[in-house]
Amino acid sequence: AQLRLLAFAGSLRRESFNRRLIPVLAEGARAAGAEVSLIDLRDYPLPVYDGDIEAAGMPENVYRLQDLLAEHDGLLISTPEYNGSMPALVKNTLDWISRPTEPGPSGTTLFRGKVAGIVSASPGPLGGLRSLLVLRDALAKLGLVVVPQQVAVGQAGERLPETGMLADERLRAGVHGVGAAVAELAFRLKGGVDER
C-alpha cells in the first residue's frame, strides 16, 4: 500500500515562512516514495480548547482532522517559535485531535506509532530551534516516533523568498533529509516493502 504523510505549517499567516518551507519538506518525503497531503490549518479553524465547548458538541473540524490523521502514516510539521516554544496553534490543534473520536476511542490512539518529522523557520539567527525541542517532546508524549533529523532555518526572510524555495543548499538537503527519514522509517514500521 502507498505510504501517506500529512504535512502542515504551524502558522496561519499567509506569508508564513513555515508555510513556504512545507513543500521543501514534502519534496524530500516524495523523493523517498511517500505520498504527501498538504493541508492548511486555516481550513480547520478551532477555538482555544474548552471542555465546555467539547461537552456541548465536538467541533466538526476536530473530526475532520482526526479522520485525516487516521488516513495517514505520519506527520510533517514546520513550526514557528513563539517565545522559545511552539505556537499555541500547534499545541491547540494537537490537543483537540487527542480528544475522543466520533467512533469513541481517544484521539491519542490515532497518533500512536505514527512517524513525525519536524522543521522550523524564523527570521532570527537560531531559526526557531527551541520550538523543535518542545514540539518533539509533545509529539513523543502523544506516542509518535519523531525522527532524529531536524532543521531550523534562520534568517528566513532571506532564505525563504517564496514558497518551496529554500535558498541554501545545505539547509535544503537537510530539510529533504527530514522528509526522507520520515518516509523511510514509516515504511519500515509499516512492515511494508519500500517500493522505490
Ligand code: FNR
Ligand atoms: C515571535 N518570533 C520569534 N522568533 C524566534 O526565533 N524566537 C522566538 O522566541 C520568537 N517569539 C515570538 C513570539 C511571538 C508572539 C511572535 C508573534 C513572534 C518571531 C517569529 O519567528 C516570526 O514572527 C515568524 O515569521 C513566525 O513564523 P511564520 O508565521 O513566518 O511561519
